[in-house]
Amino acid sequence: MIKVQGLEKSYENRKVLRGLSLTVQPGEIVALTGLKGAGKTTALDIIAGVAAADRGTVEINGIVLDSETSGARQLVGYAPAEPAAPRDMSPRAWLKFLADARGLSAREASEKIDASIKLLGIQDVSDKRMSQLSRAALQLASIAQAVFHGPEAVLIDEPTQNLDPKDILTLRAAVRTVAKGRAVLLASSNLTEMCALCDRVLVLSDGRVVSEGTPDQLHNMTRVGDAVRIVARADEAAARAAFSAVKGAEIANAAACAEGVELTVKMSGDQREALFLAAAKAGLPVLEMTAARKPLESLLDALTTERVEGGGEEA
Numbered sequence: 001m002i003k004v005q006g007l008e009k010s011y012e013n014r015k016v017l018r019g020l021s022l023t024v025q026p027g028e029i030v031a032l033t034g035l036k037g038a039g040k041t042t043a044l045d046i047i048a049g050v051a052a053a054d055r056g057t058v059e060i061n062g063i064v065l066d067s068e069t070s071g072a073r074q075l076v077g078y079a080p081a082e083p084a085a086p087r088d089m090s091p092r093a094w095l096k097f098l099a100d101a102r103g104l105s106a107r108e109a110s111e112k113i114d115a116s117i118k119l120l121g122i123q124d125v126s127d128k129r130m131s132q133l134s135r136a137a138l139q140l141a142s143i144a145q146a147v148f149h150g151p152e153a154v155l156i157d158e159p160t161q162n163l164d165p166k167d168i169l170t171l172r173a174a175v176r177t178v179a180k181g182r183a184v185l186l187a188s189s190n191l192t193e194m195c196a197l198c199d200r201v202l203v204l205s206d207g208r209v210v211s212e213g214t215p216d217q218l219h220n221m222t223r224v225g226d227a228v229r230i231v232a233r234a235d236e237a238a239a240r241a242a243f244s245a246v247k248g249a250e251i252a253n254a255a256a257c258a259e260g261v262e263l264t265v266k267m268s269g270d271q272r273e274a275l276f277l278a279a280a281k282a283g284l285p286v287l288e289m290t291a292a293r294k295p296l297e298s299l300l301d302a303l304t305t306e307r308v309e310g311g312g313e314e315a
């Protein structure tokens with residue numbers, strides 16, 4: 001388990017973290033998300049022991065990590081946003097170098113390296129130079145070095161940055177595999193992607209947590225009042241005429257789409273049944289009727305803007 005309490009960190013006169021606290025249970029995937037400069041990477045650096053906090057504590061499975069418990073750092077694995085491996089080394093050679101640095105025996109090193117390469121599914125590229133690997137393979141290799149020594153907690157910074165949709169699916173599967181029995185903490189500015197991958201998401205702004213919840217809870221925060229999104233097999237004029245006939249309903253916007261027309265309709269209370277009946281009466285097949293939502297990224301912007309405009313301490 002990762003347990004962080006009251007982390008504070010300043011660089012020169014700028015406060016980067018202001019009392020950050022969080023917990024991540026074994027088997028759980030949690031994300032820190034926020035705009036650039038929110039403190040996400042700094043938090044991971046401190047938890048990994050790369051940077052020191054001004055105040056606060058970090059515990060892994062009940063062991064407080066500090067300068068006097070360097071051995072406990074073996075409990076943490078860290079994959080930074082930019083893989084640190086030399087470009088002329090292969091993933092296998094890199095892991096061997098790290099195993100030697102940790103003083104592992106040849107047999108133990110071989111077993112751990114093979115296991116981590118298999119876990120991340122990079123067998124086909126394990127002997128190629130880093131310079132020959134795709135961005136996705138580089139990221140998988142970086143995660144492999146974070147887990148090969150058997151840590152209890154794994155930290156991954158920007159796991160899906162600059163990846164195409166297919167590679168993102170591969171990374172999601174890899175992170176979920178890594179999380180079996182381990183506490184996993186991610187950092188990313190992509191709220192939509194983190195909601196697709198994580199069990200919980202913490203939104204940071206100005207070094208503080210301004211919102212926290214499950215993906216479902218965050219999605220619910222994007223609902224647009226009592227509005228519904230309707231996709232119907234019809235042209236825009238016919239759809240407008242049908243739904244405008246419902247007393248108290250107001251069409252906020254409408255646009256053609258591949259299936260016909262997509263509309264956002266503001267309701268006066270729950271008028272879904274009335275809207276559906278109006279469409280049926282007009283002979284318009286309704287393909288979808290769901291709660292209207294704003295994009296998740298607009299939620300991130302709203303949460304962080306609210307914090308900034310709320311007059312927080314000088315950064």
